[in-house]
Amino acid sequence: MSETAGASGPAAVRRGLGSRLLHLLATQLELRMLLVIIVVMAVLSLISPYFLTPKNLLNVMDQSVIAGMVALGQTLVILIGGIDLSVGSLIGVSAVALGLVFPKFGVPLGVVACLATGTALGLVNGVIISAGKVAPFVVTLGMMSVGRSMAYVLSGASSIGNIPDSLGNLTEDSLFGIPIDFMCLIVAYAIAWYFLTFAKGGRTLYAIGSNVEAARIAGLSINLWSIAAYVIAGLMSAVAAVFLTSKVLSIDPIGGAGAELNSIAAVVIGGASLFGGRGSIIGTLGGVFIMVFISNGLNLLNVSPYWQGTAIGSIIIAAVLIERLLSGGRSGA
Amino acid sequence: MALLSLSEIGKRFGATVALAGASFTLEAGEVHALVGANGAGKSTLSRVVSGHIQPDSGTISLDGRLVRFAGAREAIRAGIAMVTQETSLAPDLSVLENIMLPRLGMPGRLDWRAMRRDAERLIARLGAEAGVAVGARVRDLAIGQRQIVEILKALALNSRLIIFDEPTAPLSPHETKLLFGIIRTLAAGGHGLVFVSHRLEEIFALSNRVTVLREGRVVAGAVPTRELTQGELIRLMVGRELTDIYARAGKTARPPHGAPVLSVRHLFAPPRVRDVSFTVHAGEILGLAGLVGAGRSETLETIFGLRPARGGRIELDGKPFPAASPRQAIRAGLGLIPEDRRTQGTVPDFSVRENLLLAHLGAHHGFGLAYRRRDSAVRRLLALLGLPEQRLLDANLLTFSGGMQQKVILARWLVLSPRLLLLDEPTRGVDIATRSSIYALLRHVAAEGVASVVVSSDFEEVIGLADRIVVLSDGVDVTSIPSDMIDIEKLGMFAAPRSSAERTHTILERLAERYGGRAFWISIEGGRVFCFDRVGTAPAADPGFAGGSFPEIAGTRIPEALARRAAGFVTEAGSGLTTLLIPIPSESGHDFGLIGLTLAQPPTHLDAEALAKSVTHELEPEAEREAA
Missing domain, CATH: 3.40.50.300 (P-loop containing nucleotide triphosphate hydrolases)
Structure with a gap:
C-alpha cells in the first residue's frame, strides 16, 4: 500500500487512490455493508418499479423496527461469545404481560409490565449462565421453551384484542415524514454504538468475547457485563413486543416466533463472529436491512412464501462465506 | 547423503518476508539446532519442513529426492513429525488417544490394544518419572505433562525426522534431562532431529551442529557446535554481543531495599x-x-x-x-x-x-x-x-x-x-x-x-x-x-520435588534411625553449607543447620568435618560430635552434594567405609532401576 502511494506520477496516484478505496472496503465492514445495501436496493428497484415508492419504503422501515430491536440485544450477547435463543419467546411472554395489565391499569403500566417481564427473564438467563457457568445455548434454549409456555398459560392460549389507540399510534405517527418507531430504532442503535465504542461496559463486552481470561486478569467486571448483555437482550425483546403489539393491534401467545433465528442471522450477516469479540452494531443494522429488503423484494416479486426461507437461508450462508473470504479467513462465524 | 536438504527457501506473509532464501541440511543421526531471535524465521522454516506451510520458492529434498508437501499429513507420512511450542493436544481425549491421534488420519483399522502397548512402551522410554498415565484426560494434566504427551505423540509416529520447537520451555530441569537423554538415543538410532530453542545452554548441551537465522536469512549454516562459543552464537543471532543480559550493575552494588x-x-x-x-x-x-x-x-x-x-x-x-x-x-x-x-x-x-x-x-x-x-x-x-x-x-x-x-x-x-x-x-x-x-x-x-x-x-x-x-x-x-x-x-537441589527427593529422604531417615543421630543432605561451596534436607530428632547430635538453611561452615556445630570432608568419621575437638560425609555419586560429574550423618559421640563399633559403601550403593542409579 505505502509502496504505491510513495511512487510518483499521475498513474501511481490514481492507482494509490483506487487501492486505498479497496483497502478501505477490505478493512471497513460498515462500508462493505453499505455497498451491499446499495446494490440490493438498486437491483430491487430495477426489478420492481414499486420498490422505491414511499409506501413500500415506509413498509420496509416498519418491518425493520421489530427485527432491529431484537438484533440489537442479540449483538451484545454474541459479542461476548454467547447466544440468546430465548428472544422470540420473550417477545411472546412480555407481549402477553402487556395484554394482561393494560385493560385494568392502562397502557403506560402495561408497557412497564411488558419491559419488566423481558428484563427479568433476561436477568434469569444472565445469572444462570454467568454465575452457574452453564452454556448459554442450553440456558436460553430452556428459557425459549419456558417463555413460550408461560405465554400460552398466561394468555389462556388465546389472543388478546382491543388494543387502545394510544398504543397503536406508536407505529402510525411520524415526524418530518419519518415514522416514530423507526426513529426509536435509529436512536437505540446510536446509543448502542456510542456505548460499544466509548463506554467501559461496551469495551468490556468486546474484551470478554475476545479473551475472557485476559479481561479477568486486567480487572474488568466479567460477571456484571456478561449478565448485562442478557438483561439488555431481554429488555430489547420486550421493546420489540411493544412495537409488535402496536403494529398488529393484537397480542398472540405465538408472537415473536422465529425472532431468535432472524436476529442471529442479522448479527452474523452484519459481520460478527459467533465466537465473540468481533462484530459491530452498525453491521448488525445493515444485516437487518439486508434481511428485510430481501424478504420485501421477494414479496414484491411474488415469490412463493415457501421459497423465501430457502432464499434467505442461502443468502445468510453466502454472506458469511463472502465475509470470511474477504477478511482472509479471520472471521469464524 | 543428507536426510533432509532445504535449498533457497523463500516465504512471504503479506508484506513481511519471513524467509529470504534460507538453506538447511540435516544428516541422519545428528541433532541440529536451529537458532535465531524472534522473527528470524526459524519457526517458519520448521513449519515448511513439517508441511504446515508451503514455501513460495526453493526446493526440499528428503533422502535426495525432491518432495513437496501439500500439508502436514503428507509430511507425517514421509516420516516428519513436529513437537510444537504451544501444545496442539485435544484436551478432552485421553493421553493414549492423543499420542495415537496421527494414526487416526492414516488408512486402515485401529488396533487399540497395540496402541496401548506402544504408548506404554514409549512412556517407559521417557522414564517412569515422566508420570503420565495413558488413561488420563489431557485436560487434567499440568502444562509440563502435556508437553511430554506432545513429545510422545511425535515418538509414536516412529518419525525419522523430528522437529522440536522449544520443547523444553515448560519442562523442569529433571524432565529436560530425561528428554535430552531420549533425543540423544534417537540420534544414536539414526534419526535426524531439529532442535529449536532460545536457551543457549541447551543448544550447547545437545546439538551437534547449529544453523543461525537472522531476518529470514542464514547467517551461519551447519556450524559444528563445538566450534562456537556462547558469545559468538549470541553475536550471530542478534548481531551484537550481550555481555550481561541481566543488566546488573554489579552484584555488590545492589541498592538497599525499602519497607x-x-x-x-x-x-x-x-x-x-x-x-x-x-x-x-x-x-x-x-x-x-x-x-x-x-x-x-x-x-x-x-x-x-x-x-x-x-x-x-x-x-x-x-x-x-x-x-x-x-x-x-x-x-x-x-x-x-x-x-x-x-x-x-x-x-x-x-x-x-x-x-x-x-x-x-x-x-x-x-x-x-x-x-x-x-x-x-x-x-x-x-x-x-x-x-x-x-x-x-x-x-x-x-x-x-x-x-x-x-x-x-x-x-x-x-x-x-x-x-x-x-x-x-x-x-x-x-x-x-x-x-x-x-x-x-x-x-x-x-x-x-x-x-x-x-x-x-x-x-x-x-x-x-x-x-x-x-x-x-x-x-x-x-x-x-x-x-x-x-x-x-x-x-x-532445593527445588527437587519431594517425590524425586524421596529416595534421598528415605535413606536419611534410615541412617538417623539406625544410628541415633541426625542425617542430612548438603552441598558445600565457598565456605558455606547448603542444607537441602535434614532428618532425625536427637538434640545432642544437632549439626547446627536445618533444611533450607545455608550457614557459613564456621557457624555450624561441625565445622571441622565440613572443612575437611575426609573419608571417615571426623570428631569435633570441642563438642565430640562425630560426622561422616558421603559424596553422592554422579556419572556426569555434576555436584549432587553429600549425605551426612552426625552422631553425639564417636561410635564404637561402626565401620565408616562399609557404611559409606552401602549408602553409595543405595544412591546409585542402578539401584533405582533394579528397585523399579
Missing part, C-alpha cells in the same frame, strides 16, 4: 499451594523458583485474587490484604503478567493501544474510557520500551513478535504505576535481545521502588535477575536465599 510491601504467611490454597511464606520489599526483585507443579503460578494467582486462599495471611503494607478479585488487587496497586500470553494476556480483537490500556480500563471508575488521561504515560512507556508510537494504532497485537507482545503487556501494568508486579515466566518465548531489554526494564522499575515477584523455570534467569530467591517445592517454601549465594545446581 516490606507484600508479606505472605503460611498461604494455603489447595491443591498446589500448601504452605508458602515470603516477604518482598519495595525496590526488590524476588525470584520464585521451583519446578513446574511446585505451586509458583498458583501462589501468584492466589495473591492476585484469581484463586481463593483457604488459609494463611496476605499482608500489603502490614495490613491484611485478601484480594477477592483481580479488580481489588489492581486497585491496591498490584499487577499480574500471566504465564500464558496467548490465553491469558492478549486480547486478539483489540488494537495495540486498547491492549495496552486494558488494565487501565479495569482500574478505571466511571462510565467512559478515559484513555486520553493516560496519553502522556503511554508515550513515556513507549519510549522506554523502544516501541514506535505509530504502532500503537496497529489493529492487531498478534502481528507483533512474542517479545513485543510481552512488552506491551508489561506496559499495560506499568501505565498504572503499580507498587507490586507479579510476573509469571515473563520471558517465555521471548528472544534474547528482547529478554535483555525486559530485564533492564524490570531493574528500572525496581529502582523506582516497585516490588516484583518473578516466577521462572529458567534457573539461570532467576539467579541473574532476582535479588533474592524463594524456592518452592511441592507447594512449600523450602528456602529464601540471596541470589548471589546460589548457583543453578544448588537451586535445582
